[in-house]
Amino acid sequence: MNPFERAGLAPVINAAGKLSSLGGTAQAREVADAQAAAAMAHVDLADLRRAAGERIARVTGAEAACVTSGAASGIAIAVAAVLTGTDLGRVRRVPNLDGARDILLQRGHDVDFGAEVTQMIRLGGGRPVVFGSLERVTEADLAAALSPDTAAIVYVQSHHCVQEGRLALSTLLDRGVPVLVDAAAESDLRVWIDAGADVVTYSGGKAIGGPTCGFVAGNQTLIEACEAQQRGIARAMKVGKEQIMGLLAALDRAVVEGHADEVLEGLRAGLAACADVTVVPDGAGRPIRRVALQLPPARLRALVQFLHDGDPSIRTRNHELDKGRVQFDPRELRPEHVPIIVGRVRQFFFEHAC
Structure with a gap:
């Protein structure tokens, strides 16, 4: 039918x-049923978001997590979190922020997945700084790109990226700024947290097999700042109770x-x-x-x-x-x-x- x-x-x-342009994934019956049941009931959304974050944190091994409308919104929200913390005044000014807001990105990670990664960075108030060449990125390129205006580094794990000649995640760590990983379509929900990433953003509607939504997971301080964006740009990216319950059902289900x-x-x-x-x-x-x-x-x-x-x-x-x-x-x-x-x-x- x-x-x-x-x-x-x-x-x-x-x-x-599992492409967003084709609706992500065809969901398992229990995932669809969880959404249908949620659609016919009420819940305090703040409580549900909190409970969902706790559940996602356990699954990913992160200190904390919060739901998003997708991996792309997770990039924007995570960038905004780095730049604003939980300061409501700054949250409300995104993307028009002052101070250090350069977000570094390897040239081979400057991809268009339906929209450009750099636009997601700008939505969060960041100023994209692309470094290196397509053929090769060196530690010298990274050192030259780092400055007092650097606020974070974004690392993209995707088949869209140039696979050879890029700096490994481990090389980007311990540079004095957070490292944000876009792992939208990845099935391993722990590897990037275990590797030391500060925040990782995932799609719920790809490898996980859930509805069109997503989540960010990472250290407690930055995730609290991500959640604070609900009073700012994340309001335009809000997630309904149906998607949250579908996501939790997908996480509970073995990915087979x-x-x-x-x-x-x-x-x-x-x-x-x-x-x-x-x-x-x-x-x-x-x-x-x-x-x-x-x-x-x-x-x-x-x-x-x-x-x-x-x-x-x-x-x-x-x-x-x-x-x-x-x-x-x-x-x-x-x-x-x-x-x-x-x-x-x-x-x-x-x-x-x-």
Whole structure:
């Protein structure tokens, strides 16, 4: 059944992965049920936020945590927290702040995930300072960028980033300023806190399998300052009781990609007759495997458009099209999607034979 038919929309088969542009994740029944139950009841939101923060802190191993409307808002809120603390006067002036407000960012981390990281920094009142080159960032580059105006360093863990030649998180620590990590799509909820990050921001609607929301976790002082932003910019990024309860249900549920291996093998076997097919690891080092299909770039773009325009619309992972490779991500697929995808790819080759 297509739940979006009432809005006049065709169904979508998501072979691209857990992308915000496709609604994040298809939630487990218990996650959806938790949201539905919350929608029909009342609660003191401050109490719920406090309880949720305590629960998230236990899961992540952080001193404290608070819910956000997503990982992107978490960046803005964390930057604002660094610059304002819990001073309500400064909270209300964000983003128009004085004082030290330079936020350092490696050039290979200056990415656009649908919006630019630097814009999230500016929303929080920071002034982005990008250092190093795309090919290489050195400790000398970092030392030259640090100044009395430096307020924090942002580290982005994402497949969007340049993966080689960047400074490791450990190199950024102990520089006299907080280090904020954007780990939006990561599944390991402890590794960055354990590594020494002051604040980490996560998406609730990606690897965690929850609704569209998120959280920041980190040291007590900065998280209290993050929560203080509810009287400022975070008011425009507020999270409802439904999303909070869905997030908690997702955290309580073991993250199990139950059908991923079955789907992966079905796609690999089914597509192997059409083109050069391989199983590839995630470029950012996450424990994810995908099926990659190799074709000349022009022909590949035609295939991607053909899949996109059909009914149902099949969405693929397209960031390597210029290299002649498209990926099929199994995490949001069910076994019954495999013959549909394979059939459509074969149809393309039949109708567009060389």
